[in-house]
Amino acid sequence: MEYFTCMIDTAAVHSKRIVPLFRLVSPVVSHLIYADDLLVLLQPSMRGMTALSDIMEKFGRLSGLQLNRKKSRVYFSSRCTLKEERAFALGVEKGELPVKYLGFPLTVNYAREQGCHSLVDFAQRRVEGWQAAGLSFGGRIELVRSVIAGITMFWLQSIQIPTATIQKVESICADFIWRGGMHAISWDQLCRPREGGSVGLRPLHAVRKATCVKMAWRFIKGGRYGRNGWRTDI
Template identity: 30%
Template structure:
Protein backbone atom coordinates (compact mmCIF):
# COMPACT_ATOMS: atom_id res chain seq x y z
CA UNK A 1 0.00 0.00 0.00
CA UNK A 2 2.82 2.40 0.89
CA UNK A 3 4.59 1.77 -2.44
CA UNK A 4 1.33 2.39 -4.29
CA UNK A 5 1.14 5.81 -2.65
CA UNK A 6 4.73 6.57 -3.65
CA UNK A 7 3.99 5.47 -7.21
CA UNK A 8 1.05 7.87 -7.39
CA UNK A 9 3.17 10.71 -6.00
CA UNK A 10 5.93 10.15 -8.56
CA UNK A 11 3.55 9.80 -11.51
CA UNK A 12 1.67 12.94 -10.47
CA UNK A 13 4.93 14.84 -9.97
CA UNK A 14 6.08 14.02 -13.51
CA UNK A 15 2.67 14.80 -14.99
CA UNK A 16 2.63 18.20 -13.27
CA UNK A 17 6.15 19.00 -14.49
CA UNK A 18 7.85 18.89 -11.08
CA UNK A 19 10.56 16.73 -12.67
CA UNK A 20 11.30 15.73 -16.26
CA UNK A 21 11.00 12.24 -17.74
CA UNK A 22 14.15 10.35 -18.66
CA UNK A 23 14.75 10.65 -22.41
CA UNK A 24 14.16 6.91 -22.92
CA UNK A 25 11.02 6.90 -20.77
CA UNK A 26 9.23 10.01 -22.01
CA UNK A 27 6.93 8.27 -24.49
CA UNK A 28 5.91 5.52 -22.08
CA UNK A 29 5.74 8.01 -19.14
CA UNK A 30 7.76 5.63 -17.00
CA UNK A 31 8.98 7.27 -13.78
CA UNK A 32 10.08 4.35 -11.60
CA UNK A 33 10.40 0.59 -11.12
CA UNK A 34 9.81 -1.24 -7.85
CA UNK A 35 11.07 -4.68 -6.90
CA UNK A 36 10.80 -6.02 -3.35
CA UNK A 37 12.32 -3.25 -1.19
CA UNK A 38 14.27 -1.64 -4.06
CA UNK A 39 13.23 1.43 -6.04
CA UNK A 40 14.66 2.83 -9.28
CA UNK A 41 13.54 6.35 -10.19
CA UNK A 42 14.08 7.72 -13.71
CA UNK A 43 14.30 11.44 -14.50
CA UNK A 44 16.13 13.75 -16.90
CA UNK A 45 19.02 14.26 -14.45
CA UNK A 46 18.69 18.03 -14.06
CA UNK A 47 19.24 19.63 -10.67
CA UNK A 48 15.64 20.85 -10.56
CA UNK A 49 14.29 17.39 -11.31
CA UNK A 50 16.49 15.69 -8.71
CA UNK A 51 15.60 18.29 -6.09
CA UNK A 52 11.88 17.85 -6.70
CA UNK A 53 12.17 14.05 -6.67
CA UNK A 54 13.88 14.32 -3.28
CA UNK A 55 11.07 16.58 -2.10
CA UNK A 56 8.52 13.96 -3.12
CA UNK A 57 10.51 11.30 -1.26
CA UNK A 58 10.59 13.53 1.82
CA UNK A 59 6.81 13.90 1.66
CA UNK A 60 6.50 10.14 1.41
CA UNK A 61 8.88 9.64 4.36
CA UNK A 62 6.84 12.00 6.55
CA UNK A 63 3.68 10.00 5.88
CA UNK A 64 5.04 6.45 5.87
CA UNK A 65 8.23 6.64 7.92
CA UNK A 66 10.13 4.97 5.06
CA UNK A 67 13.25 6.52 3.51
CA UNK A 68 14.92 5.76 0.18
CA UNK A 69 18.60 5.26 -0.68
CA UNK A 70 19.27 6.73 -4.15
CA UNK A 71 22.00 6.46 -6.80
CA UNK A 72 22.21 8.99 -9.62
CA UNK A 73 23.72 9.09 -13.10
CA UNK A 74 26.21 11.49 -14.67
CA UNK A 75 24.41 14.72 -15.85
CA UNK A 76 25.51 17.57 -13.59
CA UNK A 77 26.67 14.94 -11.13
CA UNK A 78 29.09 17.18 -9.26
CA UNK A 79 26.55 19.95 -8.84
CA UNK A 80 23.83 17.54 -7.75
CA UNK A 81 26.11 15.68 -5.35
CA UNK A 82 27.34 18.85 -3.68
CA UNK A 83 23.80 20.25 -3.39
CA UNK A 84 21.95 17.14 -2.26
CA UNK A 85 24.70 15.09 -0.64
CA UNK A 86 23.80 12.01 -2.71
CA UNK A 87 26.43 9.36 -3.51
CA UNK A 88 27.32 8.68 -7.15
CA UNK A 89 27.52 4.98 -8.04
CA UNK A 90 29.11 3.63 -11.23
CA UNK A 91 27.89 0.65 -13.23
CA UNK A 92 28.35 -2.24 -13.23
CA UNK A 93 27.02 -2.94 -9.76
CA UNK A 94 25.63 -6.29 -8.62
CA UNK A 95 21.92 -6.65 -7.97
CA UNK A 96 20.26 -9.94 -7.01
CA UNK A 97 23.56 -11.67 -7.71
CA UNK A 98 23.98 -10.43 -11.29
CA UNK A 99 25.77 -7.33 -12.64
CA UNK A 100 23.78 -4.34 -13.87
CA UNK A 101 25.46 -3.30 -17.11
CA UNK A 102 24.46 -1.04 -20.01
CA UNK A 103 26.70 -2.64 -22.63
CA UNK A 104 27.50 -6.10 -23.90
CA UNK A 105 28.21 -8.54 -21.09
CA UNK A 106 31.95 -9.21 -20.98
CA UNK A 107 33.88 -12.19 -19.66
CA UNK A 108 34.97 -10.05 -16.70
CA UNK A 109 31.31 -9.37 -15.88
CA UNK A 110 30.70 -13.13 -15.88
CA UNK A 111 33.47 -13.85 -13.38
CA UNK A 112 30.98 -14.15 -10.46
CA UNK A 113 29.12 -16.87 -12.40
CA UNK A 114 32.33 -18.79 -13.08
CA UNK A 115 33.36 -18.48 -9.43
CA UNK A 116 29.96 -19.78 -8.30
CA UNK A 117 30.38 -22.85 -10.49
CA UNK A 118 33.92 -23.41 -9.21
CA UNK A 119 32.74 -23.05 -5.61
CA UNK A 120 30.24 -25.86 -6.07
CA UNK A 121 32.72 -28.13 -7.83
CA UNK A 122 35.61 -27.51 -5.40
CA UNK A 123 33.58 -28.11 -2.22
CA UNK A 124 34.72 -31.12 -0.16
CA UNK A 125 31.33 -32.81 -0.47
CA UNK A 126 31.33 -32.52 -4.27
CA UNK A 127 34.80 -34.07 -4.52
CA UNK A 128 33.61 -37.27 -2.81
CA UNK A 129 30.63 -37.89 -5.09
CA UNK A 130 30.33 -40.84 -7.46
CA UNK A 131 29.91 -40.39 -11.20
CA UNK A 132 26.11 -40.49 -10.83
CA UNK A 133 26.33 -37.94 -8.00
CA UNK A 134 28.53 -35.61 -10.07
CA UNK A 135 26.07 -35.87 -12.97
CA UNK A 136 23.20 -35.00 -10.63
CA UNK A 137 25.11 -32.02 -9.23
CA UNK A 138 25.71 -30.65 -12.75
CA UNK A 139 22.09 -31.20 -13.79
CA UNK A 140 20.62 -29.56 -10.71
CA UNK A 141 22.75 -27.15 -8.68
CA UNK A 142 25.09 -25.89 -11.42
CA UNK A 143 22.27 -25.86 -13.99
CA UNK A 144 20.16 -23.64 -11.72
CA UNK A 145 23.00 -21.18 -11.24
CA UNK A 146 23.59 -20.85 -14.98
CA UNK A 147 19.83 -20.80 -15.72
CA UNK A 148 19.42 -17.68 -13.57
CA UNK A 149 22.09 -15.86 -15.56
CA UNK A 150 20.78 -17.15 -18.92
CA UNK A 151 17.31 -15.82 -18.16
CA UNK A 152 18.81 -12.37 -17.51
CA UNK A 153 21.64 -12.04 -20.07
CA UNK A 154 23.01 -13.42 -23.29
CA UNK A 155 26.10 -15.08 -21.84
CA UNK A 156 29.32 -14.72 -23.89
CA UNK A 157 30.38 -17.87 -25.74
CA UNK A 158 33.79 -17.83 -24.04
CA UNK A 159 32.10 -17.93 -20.63
CA UNK A 160 29.94 -20.88 -21.72
CA UNK A 161 33.07 -22.64 -23.01
CA UNK A 162 34.79 -22.21 -19.63
CA UNK A 163 31.76 -23.55 -17.73
CA UNK A 164 31.46 -26.52 -20.07
CA UNK A 165 35.17 -27.25 -19.62
CA UNK A 166 34.85 -27.13 -15.82
CA UNK A 167 31.77 -29.36 -15.84
CA UNK A 168 33.36 -31.81 -18.29
CA UNK A 169 36.53 -32.20 -16.22
CA UNK A 170 34.55 -32.58 -13.00
CA UNK A 171 32.14 -35.10 -14.53
CA UNK A 172 34.81 -37.52 -15.77
CA UNK A 173 37.55 -37.09 -13.14
CA UNK A 174 35.86 -35.54 -10.10
CA UNK A 175 38.31 -32.64 -10.22
CA UNK A 176 39.39 -29.88 -12.58
CA UNK A 177 43.04 -30.07 -11.56
CA UNK A 178 45.67 -31.31 -14.01
CA UNK A 179 45.29 -32.56 -17.56
CA UNK A 180 42.24 -34.56 -18.45
CA UNK A 181 40.60 -36.06 -21.52
CA UNK A 182 36.88 -36.62 -21.90
CA UNK A 183 35.66 -40.11 -22.66
CA UNK A 184 32.75 -38.73 -24.69
CA UNK A 185 32.48 -35.40 -26.49
CA UNK A 186 30.51 -32.65 -24.78
CA UNK A 187 28.17 -32.42 -27.79
CA UNK A 188 27.18 -36.03 -27.15
CA UNK A 189 26.91 -35.58 -23.37
CA UNK A 190 24.40 -32.75 -23.81
CA UNK A 191 22.05 -34.91 -25.88
CA UNK A 192 18.96 -36.34 -24.22
CA UNK A 193 19.15 -39.84 -22.78
CA UNK A 194 16.84 -41.05 -25.56
CA UNK A 195 19.44 -39.83 -28.07
CA UNK A 196 22.35 -41.49 -26.28
CA UNK A 197 23.51 -38.56 -24.13
CA UNK A 198 23.40 -37.83 -20.40
CA UNK A 199 20.72 -35.13 -20.53
CA UNK A 200 23.01 -32.26 -19.46
CA UNK A 201 21.57 -28.98 -20.64
CA UNK A 202 23.43 -27.25 -23.48
CA UNK A 203 23.99 -23.66 -22.34
CA UNK A 204 24.24 -22.33 -25.89
CA UNK A 205 20.77 -23.61 -26.77
CA UNK A 206 19.36 -22.74 -23.36
CA UNK A 207 20.62 -19.17 -23.64
CA UNK A 208 18.88 -18.87 -27.02
CA UNK A 209 15.71 -20.41 -25.57
CA UNK A 210 15.65 -17.76 -22.85
CA UNK A 211 15.90 -15.07 -25.53
CA UNK A 212 12.97 -16.67 -27.33
CA UNK A 213 11.04 -16.53 -24.07
CA UNK A 214 11.42 -12.74 -24.17
CA UNK A 215 9.89 -12.79 -27.64
CA UNK A 216 7.02 -14.86 -26.29
CA UNK A 217 6.47 -12.28 -23.54
CA UNK A 218 6.63 -9.49 -26.11
CA UNK A 219 3.78 -10.89 -28.20
CA UNK A 220 1.68 -12.56 -25.54
CA UNK A 221 2.17 -10.34 -22.48
CA UNK A 222 1.61 -6.94 -24.07
CA UNK A 223 0.42 -5.44 -20.76
CA UNK A 224 3.91 -5.59 -19.19
CA UNK A 225 5.96 -2.43 -18.67
CA UNK A 226 8.94 -3.51 -20.78
CA UNK A 227 6.69 -4.41 -23.73
CA UNK A 228 5.06 -0.97 -23.52
CA UNK A 229 8.50 0.65 -23.39
CA UNK A 230 9.82 -1.46 -26.29
CA UNK A 231 6.79 -0.63 -28.43
CA UNK A 232 6.94 3.11 -27.71
CA UNK A 233 10.71 3.54 -27.91
CA UNK A 234 12.07 0.92 -30.30
CA UNK A 235 9.03 0.54 -32.58
CA UNK A 236 8.15 4.23 -32.61
CA UNK A 237 8.26 4.39 -36.41
CA UNK A 238 4.76 3.50 -37.62
CA UNK A 239 6.24 2.10 -40.84
CA UNK A 240 8.08 -0.61 -38.94
CA UNK A 241 6.93 -3.48 -36.82
CA UNK A 242 8.96 -6.07 -34.95
CA UNK A 243 9.59 -8.15 -38.08
CA UNK A 244 10.76 -5.29 -40.31
CA UNK A 245 12.66 -2.92 -38.00
CA UNK A 246 16.35 -2.63 -38.86
CA UNK A 247 19.04 -3.15 -36.27
CA UNK A 248 20.60 0.19 -35.31
CA UNK A 249 23.90 1.08 -33.72
CA UNK A 250 22.01 2.96 -31.00
CA UNK A 251 20.21 -0.22 -29.92
CA UNK A 252 21.45 -1.89 -26.77
CA UNK A 253 23.14 -5.28 -26.90
CA UNK A 254 20.04 -6.97 -25.44
CA UNK A 255 17.78 -5.50 -28.13
CA UNK A 256 20.20 -6.53 -30.87
CA UNK A 257 20.23 -10.12 -29.61
CA UNK A 258 16.43 -10.06 -29.51
CA UNK A 259 16.22 -8.90 -33.11
CA UNK A 260 18.74 -11.52 -34.23
CA UNK A 261 16.52 -14.45 -33.22
CA UNK A 262 13.52 -13.21 -35.22
CA UNK A 263 14.09 -15.66 -38.06
CA UNK A 264 14.08 -18.54 -35.60
CA UNK A 265 10.85 -17.42 -33.90
CA UNK A 266 8.98 -16.28 -37.02
CA UNK A 267 7.50 -19.69 -37.99
CA UNK A 268 6.18 -20.13 -34.43
CA UNK A 269 4.32 -16.82 -34.09
CA UNK A 270 1.27 -16.87 -36.31
CA UNK A 271 -1.75 -14.59 -36.58
CA UNK A 272 -5.25 -16.00 -36.52
CA UNK A 273 -7.21 -13.67 -38.78
CA UNK A 274 -10.16 -11.76 -37.36
CA UNK A 275 -10.71 -8.26 -38.72
CA UNK A 276 -7.30 -8.25 -40.42
CA UNK A 277 -6.24 -4.92 -38.92
CA UNK A 278 -3.07 -6.30 -37.32
CA UNK A 279 -2.03 -8.75 -40.03
CA UNK A 280 0.35 -7.05 -42.45
CA UNK A 281 0.17 -8.69 -45.85
CA UNK A 282 3.89 -8.74 -46.57
CA UNK A 283 5.56 -9.37 -43.21
CA UNK A 284 3.29 -11.06 -40.64
CA UNK A 285 2.97 -14.83 -40.50
CA UNK A 286 -0.76 -15.04 -41.24
CA UNK A 287 -0.77 -17.72 -43.93
CA UNK A 288 0.49 -21.25 -44.44
CA UNK A 289 3.06 -19.77 -46.84
CA UNK A 290 4.84 -17.75 -44.13
CA UNK A 291 6.42 -14.50 -45.30
CA UNK A 292 4.64 -13.55 -48.54
CA UNK A 293 7.37 -11.15 -49.71
CA UNK A 294 10.04 -13.83 -49.37
CA UNK A 295 7.76 -16.39 -51.04
CA UNK A 296 7.40 -14.16 -54.11
CA UNK A 297 11.09 -13.18 -53.94
CA UNK A 298 10.23 -9.53 -54.48
CA UNK A 299 13.06 -6.99 -54.71
CA UNK A 300 13.12 -4.25 -52.07
CA UNK A 301 11.74 -1.64 -54.47
CA UNK A 302 8.67 -3.68 -55.49
CA UNK A 303 5.43 -4.27 -53.60
CA UNK A 304 3.14 -5.04 -56.57
CA UNK A 305 1.18 -1.84 -56.04
CA UNK A 306 0.48 -2.53 -52.33
CA UNK A 307 2.23 -0.47 -49.65
CA UNK A 308 4.66 -2.34 -47.36
CA UNK A 309 2.54 -1.54 -44.28
CA UNK A 310 -0.82 -2.62 -45.74
CA UNK A 311 -2.86 -5.02 -43.64
CA UNK A 312 -5.40 -7.55 -44.85
CA UNK A 313 -8.11 -5.13 -43.75
CA UNK A 314 -6.61 -2.41 -45.98
CA UNK A 315 -6.82 -4.52 -49.14
CA UNK A 316 -10.33 -5.90 -48.52
CA UNK A 317 -13.40 -3.97 -49.68
CA UNK A 318 -16.97 -5.29 -49.79
CA UNK A 319 -15.84 -8.89 -49.94
CA UNK A 320 -13.29 -8.25 -52.69
CA UNK A 321 -9.52 -8.50 -52.34
CA UNK A 322 -7.82 -5.49 -53.97
CA UNK A 323 -4.59 -7.13 -55.06
CA UNK A 324 -2.53 -7.65 -58.20
CA UNK A 325 -3.55 -9.90 -61.07
CA UNK A 326 -1.71 -13.24 -60.71
CA UNK A 327 1.15 -13.83 -63.11
CA UNK A 328 2.66 -17.02 -61.72
CA UNK A 329 1.58 -20.27 -60.13
CA UNK A 330 2.66 -19.04 -56.69
CA UNK A 331 0.59 -15.87 -57.03
CA UNK A 332 -2.39 -17.96 -58.06
CA UNK A 333 -1.98 -20.00 -54.87
CA UNK A 334 -1.94 -16.80 -52.79
CA UNK A 335 -5.13 -15.64 -54.53
CA UNK A 336 -6.75 -18.99 -53.83
CA UNK A 337 -5.79 -18.76 -50.16
CA UNK A 338 -7.25 -15.26 -49.81
CA UNK A 339 -10.57 -16.44 -51.21
CA UNK A 340 -10.85 -18.83 -48.25
CA UNK A 341 -10.43 -16.02 -45.70
CA UNK A 342 -13.46 -14.13 -44.41
CA UNK A 343 -12.81 -11.06 -42.27
CA UNK A 344 -15.08 -10.42 -39.28
CA UNK A 345 -15.35 -8.03 -36.33
CA UNK A 346 -13.11 -10.06 -33.99
CA UNK A 347 -9.60 -8.89 -33.13
CA UNK A 348 -6.68 -10.68 -34.77
CA UNK A 349 -5.09 -13.20 -32.42
CA UNK A 350 -1.47 -14.31 -32.04
CA UNK A 351 -0.84 -18.04 -31.96
CA UNK A 352 2.29 -19.67 -30.53
CA UNK A 353 2.71 -23.06 -32.18
CA UNK A 354 6.33 -24.32 -32.28
CA UNK A 355 6.96 -27.57 -34.13
CA UNK A 356 3.27 -28.22 -34.66
CA UNK A 357 2.59 -28.62 -30.92
CA UNK A 358 -0.57 -27.49 -29.15
CA UNK A 359 -1.42 -23.93 -30.11
CA UNK A 360 -1.75 -21.09 -27.59
CA UNK A 361 -3.86 -18.14 -28.70
CA UNK A 362 -3.66 -14.57 -27.37
CA UNK A 363 -5.07 -11.21 -28.36
CA UNK A 364 -2.77 -9.06 -30.47
CA UNK A 365 -3.36 -6.13 -28.11
CA UNK A 366 -1.23 -3.11 -28.91
CA UNK A 367 1.51 -4.96 -30.79
CA UNK A 368 1.47 -4.01 -34.45
Protein backbone atom coordinates in the same frame (compact mmCIF):
# COMPACT_ATOMS: atom_id res chain seq x y z
CA MET B 1 2.61 2.97 -3.87
CA GLU B 2 0.28 4.26 -6.57
CA TYR B 3 0.29 7.69 -4.96
CA PHE B 4 4.09 7.67 -4.95
CA THR B 5 4.03 6.81 -8.65
CA CYS B 6 1.72 9.77 -9.28
CA MET B 7 4.07 12.06 -7.36
CA ILE B 8 7.08 10.90 -9.39
CA ASP B 9 5.18 11.17 -12.68
CA THR B 10 3.99 14.66 -11.80
CA ALA B 11 7.52 15.79 -10.98
CA ALA B 12 8.93 14.14 -14.13
CA VAL B 13 6.26 14.92 -16.72
CA HIS B 14 4.41 18.03 -15.58
CA SER B 15 6.57 20.16 -13.29
CA LYS B 16 9.85 18.93 -14.86
CA ARG B 17 11.55 18.96 -11.45
CA ILE B 18 12.84 15.46 -12.14
CA VAL B 19 14.36 14.52 -15.51
CA PRO B 20 14.11 10.73 -16.09
CA LEU B 21 17.30 8.97 -17.06
CA PHE B 22 15.63 7.32 -20.06
CA ARG B 23 13.47 10.25 -21.11
CA LEU B 24 13.70 9.40 -24.83
CA VAL B 25 12.18 5.94 -24.32
CA SER B 26 8.45 5.44 -24.82
CA PRO B 27 6.93 4.98 -22.32
CA VAL B 28 9.13 7.17 -20.12
CA VAL B 29 10.82 5.06 -17.43
CA SER B 30 11.27 7.17 -14.31
CA HIS B 31 11.14 4.48 -11.61
CA LEU B 32 10.67 0.76 -11.02
CA ILE B 33 8.97 -0.89 -8.03
CA TYR B 34 9.44 -4.53 -7.06
CA ALA B 35 7.97 -5.78 -3.76
CA ASP B 36 9.24 -3.25 -1.20
CA ASP B 37 12.20 -2.14 -3.34
CA LEU B 38 12.25 1.11 -5.28
CA LEU B 39 14.61 2.07 -8.10
CA VAL B 40 14.44 5.67 -9.34
CA LEU B 41 16.17 6.52 -12.63
CA LEU B 42 16.89 10.21 -13.08
CA GLN B 43 19.43 12.70 -14.34
CA PRO B 44 21.74 13.61 -11.43
CA SER B 45 20.94 17.32 -11.18
CA MET B 46 20.87 19.05 -7.81
CA ARG B 47 17.31 20.14 -8.52
CA GLY B 48 16.26 16.57 -9.23
CA MET B 49 17.97 15.21 -6.11
CA THR B 50 16.28 17.81 -3.92
CA ALA B 51 12.91 17.16 -5.56
CA LEU B 52 13.21 13.41 -5.02
CA SER B 53 14.15 13.94 -1.37
CA ASP B 54 11.09 16.18 -0.91
CA ILE B 55 8.84 13.58 -2.54
CA MET B 56 10.19 10.86 -0.25
CA GLU B 57 9.58 12.96 2.85
CA LYS B 58 6.06 13.96 1.77
CA PHE B 59 5.14 10.39 0.88
CA GLY B 60 6.47 9.23 4.26
CA ARG B 61 4.33 11.74 6.14
CA LEU B 62 1.18 10.79 4.23
CA SER B 63 1.59 7.01 4.16
CA GLY B 64 3.74 6.25 7.18
CA LEU B 65 6.22 4.39 4.94
CA GLN B 66 9.64 5.84 5.63
CA LEU B 67 12.74 5.48 3.49
CA ASN B 68 15.45 3.41 5.18
CA ARG B 69 18.38 5.68 4.43
CA LYS B 70 20.90 3.26 5.93
CA LYS B 71 20.01 0.62 3.34
CA SER B 72 19.53 3.04 0.45
CA ARG B 73 22.25 4.01 -2.01
CA VAL B 74 22.63 6.38 -4.92
CA TYR B 75 24.75 5.37 -7.91
CA PHE B 76 26.29 7.72 -10.45
CA SER B 77 27.80 7.20 -13.86
CA SER B 78 31.53 7.72 -14.30
CA ARG B 79 30.87 11.00 -16.13
CA CYS B 80 28.95 12.56 -13.25
CA THR B 81 30.69 15.26 -11.19
CA LEU B 82 30.10 16.49 -7.63
CA LYS B 83 28.88 13.05 -6.59
CA GLU B 84 29.27 13.62 -2.85
CA GLU B 85 27.29 16.87 -2.97
CA ARG B 86 24.49 15.28 -4.96
CA ALA B 87 24.31 12.29 -2.63
CA PHE B 88 24.15 14.66 0.34
CA ALA B 89 21.26 16.53 -1.28
CA LEU B 90 19.37 13.25 -1.59
CA GLY B 91 20.26 12.24 1.95
CA VAL B 92 21.67 8.76 1.24
CA GLU B 93 25.15 7.30 0.89
CA LYS B 94 26.93 7.03 -2.44
CA GLY B 95 27.35 3.48 -3.73
CA GLU B 96 29.87 2.08 -6.18
CA LEU B 97 29.07 0.30 -9.42
CA PRO B 98 28.73 -2.48 -10.39
CA VAL B 99 26.10 -3.62 -7.89
CA LYS B 100 23.96 -6.76 -7.85
CA TYR B 101 20.19 -6.88 -7.51
CA LEU B 102 18.29 -10.19 -7.28
CA GLY B 103 21.49 -11.97 -8.26
CA PHE B 104 22.11 -9.92 -11.41
CA PRO B 105 24.79 -7.25 -11.81
CA LEU B 106 23.24 -3.95 -12.86
CA THR B 107 25.08 -3.17 -16.06
CA VAL B 108 24.38 -2.15 -19.64
CA ASN B 109 26.96 -4.61 -21.01
CA TYR B 110 25.01 -7.87 -20.81
CA ALA B 111 25.39 -8.32 -24.55
CA ARG B 112 29.17 -8.22 -24.11
CA GLU B 113 31.30 -10.86 -22.48
CA GLN B 114 32.63 -8.55 -19.76
CA GLY B 115 29.07 -7.88 -18.61
CA CYS B 116 28.67 -11.51 -17.53
CA HIS B 117 32.02 -12.04 -15.82
CA SER B 118 30.30 -12.66 -12.49
CA LEU B 119 28.53 -15.75 -13.87
CA VAL B 120 31.84 -17.27 -15.01
CA ASP B 121 33.44 -16.33 -11.68
CA PHE B 122 30.55 -17.98 -9.83
CA ALA B 123 31.02 -21.24 -11.74
CA GLN B 124 34.79 -21.17 -11.21
CA ARG B 125 34.51 -20.51 -7.47
CA ARG B 126 31.99 -23.31 -7.00
CA VAL B 127 34.16 -25.77 -8.89
CA GLU B 128 37.25 -24.84 -6.90
CA GLY B 129 35.34 -25.38 -3.68
CA TRP B 130 34.18 -28.83 -4.79
CA GLN B 131 37.54 -30.10 -6.02
CA ALA B 132 38.66 -31.37 -2.61
CA ALA B 133 35.34 -33.02 -1.74
CA GLY B 134 36.23 -36.43 -3.22
CA LEU B 135 33.00 -36.61 -5.18
CA SER B 136 32.01 -39.50 -7.39
CA PHE B 137 31.27 -39.07 -11.08
CA GLY B 138 27.54 -39.07 -10.37
CA GLY B 139 27.98 -36.51 -7.60
CA ARG B 140 29.86 -34.16 -9.91
CA ILE B 141 27.16 -34.54 -12.55
CA GLU B 142 24.42 -33.63 -10.06
CA LEU B 143 26.31 -30.58 -8.79
CA VAL B 144 26.75 -29.32 -12.33
CA ARG B 145 23.09 -29.98 -13.10
CA SER B 146 21.58 -28.46 -9.96
CA VAL B 147 23.96 -25.59 -9.14
CA ILE B 148 25.95 -24.28 -12.10
CA ALA B 149 23.45 -25.13 -14.83
CA GLY B 150 20.60 -24.04 -12.55
CA ILE B 151 22.07 -20.58 -11.93
CA THR B 152 22.94 -20.19 -15.60
CA MET B 153 19.37 -20.98 -16.61
CA PHE B 154 18.15 -18.50 -14.00
CA TRP B 155 20.21 -15.82 -15.76
CA LEU B 156 18.98 -16.94 -19.16
CA GLN B 157 15.37 -16.39 -18.13
CA SER B 158 16.03 -12.65 -17.91
CA ILE B 159 18.98 -11.69 -20.12
CA GLN B 160 20.68 -12.81 -23.30
CA ILE B 161 24.05 -14.17 -22.23
CA PRO B 162 26.79 -14.00 -24.90
CA THR B 163 27.72 -17.25 -26.60
CA ALA B 164 31.34 -16.92 -25.41
CA THR B 165 30.17 -16.84 -21.78
CA ILE B 166 28.05 -19.96 -22.28
CA GLN B 167 31.04 -21.73 -23.80
CA LYS B 168 33.23 -20.80 -20.82
CA VAL B 169 30.65 -22.08 -18.33
CA GLU B 170 30.28 -25.34 -20.24
CA SER B 171 34.07 -25.71 -20.38
CA ILE B 172 34.33 -25.20 -16.60
CA CYS B 173 31.62 -27.81 -16.05
CA ALA B 174 33.27 -30.33 -18.37
CA ASP B 175 36.69 -29.89 -16.73
CA PHE B 176 35.13 -30.37 -13.30
CA ILE B 177 33.29 -33.52 -14.36
CA TRP B 178 36.50 -35.07 -15.71
CA ARG B 179 38.69 -33.60 -12.93
CA GLY B 180 40.72 -31.54 -15.35
CA GLY B 181 41.93 -34.60 -17.24
CA MET B 182 41.08 -36.03 -20.61
CA HIS B 183 37.38 -35.87 -21.44
CA ALA B 184 36.33 -39.46 -21.97
CA ILE B 185 32.96 -38.29 -23.32
CA SER B 186 32.37 -34.99 -25.08
CA TRP B 187 30.10 -32.33 -23.59
CA ASP B 188 27.58 -32.78 -26.40
CA GLN B 189 27.31 -36.48 -25.58
CA LEU B 190 26.82 -35.73 -21.88
CA CYS B 191 23.89 -33.53 -22.87
CA ARG B 192 22.06 -36.32 -24.66
CA PRO B 193 18.89 -37.80 -23.06
CA ARG B 194 19.16 -40.46 -20.39
CA GLU B 195 17.04 -42.76 -22.50
CA GLY B 196 19.95 -42.94 -24.93
CA GLY B 197 22.41 -43.97 -22.23
CA SER B 198 23.79 -40.52 -21.39
CA VAL B 199 23.48 -38.45 -18.19
CA GLY B 200 20.92 -35.96 -19.52
CA LEU B 201 22.61 -32.63 -18.84
CA ARG B 202 20.95 -29.67 -20.50
CA PRO B 203 22.96 -28.09 -23.34
CA LEU B 204 23.23 -24.48 -22.18
CA HIS B 205 23.68 -23.13 -25.70
CA ALA B 206 20.36 -24.72 -26.67
CA VAL B 207 18.70 -23.33 -23.54
CA ARG B 208 20.04 -19.91 -24.51
CA LYS B 209 18.35 -20.10 -27.91
CA ALA B 210 15.09 -21.27 -26.36
CA THR B 211 14.98 -18.48 -23.77
CA CYS B 212 15.81 -15.87 -26.43
CA VAL B 213 12.83 -17.04 -28.47
CA LYS B 214 10.69 -17.07 -25.32
CA MET B 215 11.61 -13.47 -24.45
CA ALA B 216 10.98 -12.35 -28.02
CA TRP B 217 7.57 -14.05 -28.00
CA ARG B 218 6.61 -12.40 -24.72
CA PHE B 219 7.74 -9.04 -26.05
CA ILE B 220 5.69 -9.37 -29.23
CA LYS B 221 2.56 -11.13 -27.99
CA GLY B 222 2.17 -10.62 -24.28
CA GLY B 223 2.85 -8.42 -21.33
CA ARG B 224 1.99 -4.84 -20.59
CA TYR B 225 4.64 -3.24 -22.76
CA GLY B 226 4.79 -5.93 -25.41
CA ARG B 227 1.11 -5.58 -26.31
CA ASN B 228 0.38 -1.90 -25.70
CA GLY B 229 3.61 0.05 -25.60
CA TRP B 230 7.03 -0.73 -26.97
CA ARG B 231 5.85 -3.10 -29.71
CA THR B 232 3.82 -0.29 -31.27
CA ASP B 233 6.78 2.09 -31.14
CA ILE B 234 9.04 -0.42 -32.85
